[in-house]
Amino acid sequence: MIRQFVSGSKKWMTWFAIAAMLASGFLAVFSQWIIAVIEQSGYPAWFSLAFLTGCILLVGVGFTAYEVLVWLCFSLIGFVRIEPAPFDYLLLVVMAIGWARGKLELFNVRQNVLVLSGLWIFILANLVSMVGVAAQPASWRFMLITFYLLVLFLFVRLYGHDEKAIHILLAGYLVSATVNAVLVILGLLGLGFASSMVGWSIRGVGFFKDPNVFGAYMASAAMIAMDRIVHSKGRWYRIVGYGVLTFLLGFTAVYSLSRAVWVSLVLSIGVYAWMLAKEAPRSAVIVLSVLLALAITAVFFLQSSQMAAFVSAHMRLQDYDMARFGNQYQGLIAGLTQPLGVGPAGWPNAHSLYVKTLAEHGLLGLVSLGMVIVGSIWPLIRRVAVMDGSRRALSAQVLLAILIGQLVNSVVIDSIHWRHLWVLLGIAWAFSDGPVTKQGEENG
Structure with a gap:
């Protein structure tokens, strides 16, 4: 027995030594590359050392407190001025450590066949649409970004298998939105260091590159905070805190103009x-009251001298609106006449998720994307239908309402590369775990 133990220990130490040597070699090569990139960018040498030290600390946090690393990662989801964003790099670390530590739980394939089939067919449609097309570097880049976001979608599904995990994801999501909102408000007030948070002098953009994406992200965060008010269980400090947060996030969403x-x-x-x-008329009154307060404030704000001209002009169809509609019409024709599509990034400025998908990947791409979306939100529809109250990290009602709004928004905006949309769809897909019970049944 002792000999077996010693022998087993020697094998474990041998494999550990090999893994350590490989990891050290990789870290050495990676370090040299990072240092070269940082120095070429004009940053001082100490920045390279600080960056590498931070990477090592993050890996240590991942192996000792994985949930903290996930929270930190999703707290960066709203900081995407630079592509790839810090969120994207950290997510790769989170996924790798998650697999190593067994934090990502596999699911029943039979219960998720629609989404999984849609995913594979959508990937196939992307690849097939490259056939016969003079693919440019932009096409490969666009397709790889799409595949990366599908991986993000799958990660959220694998990690979000329980209520605690979804709490962590949403906590980071709200932190990121709150920081963006505060800085946009400071930029609106004229503070110099926050002026870059306001695009074109009047539109809130935060740490995003496009006010339309910023506004959609903040709107979803406002709805999540509103759901916390509804399910605060009468605790006044939670109601007040989330009420202020909902108003702040909703206001900055409106301010995206x-x-x-x-x-x-x-x-x-x-x-x-x-x-x-x-199911809860009093809660509905709370939600409508928040909407009324937000609407009154928005109307007052948008009638200010700075905004009045912009709002008045945008209440009418602009020349660029007609150009967008014309491009969408041509995209529909292209998608219907070219069965394989024109390839990734082949139909720019479509200003519609659905038109762009049809034009670039044909009917196969549009149908498979529809399978992914419908399969993801179907668990929410089932839970809402029976007024299920068994999961309160985020209610099925608010998540369904958010996704309806985001998908309607996508009629006039190309949202295929919105990180937050794929995160929300992943959380919705995770609702397929667990039985659907009518409200009150769990108590007998």
């Missing part, structure tokens, strides 16, 4: 209130 965001936000709140009215 995106008409699509305005429509999607009002639609999401209205759908959420309608669903709540069936």
